[in-house]
Amino acid sequence: MEFRVNIMHSTILQPYIQNVIRFPVSDVLDDRHLLLLAKRIAADWDQLAKLLSVAEEEISELLSTDGHSYQAAFRMLWEWREASSDLQTSLQLLHDKLRQLGHSDAVEQMLR
Secondary structure (H helix, E strand, O other): OOOOOOHHHOOOOHHHHHHHOOOOHHHHOOHHHHHHHHHHHHHHHHHHHHHOOOOHHHHHHHHHHHOOOHHHHHHHHHHHHHHOOOHHHHHHHHHHHHHHOOOHHHHHHHOO
């Protein structure tokens, strides 16, 4: 039997989570933060897009128009954020995938 707890929605863990994520999610995922993040991940934004389950067609279109630029990274992140229904869960997913790609520094920057 598998047991999973969604820590982002746990009322018991919420005070501890708030210490890790010090800002409202809307502030962390605002355009300014997405632009700063895009500049840090421009070289491999397409890998992040795949990990975030962005459609291959969207990735191909961005690669063909903007390549591996921060503009393409920003557009991908912006569209991904707009398609997300639960920003708290999306933020956790973004952090996990950035760490998986070796961008722990980008995660720390987002939380400043």
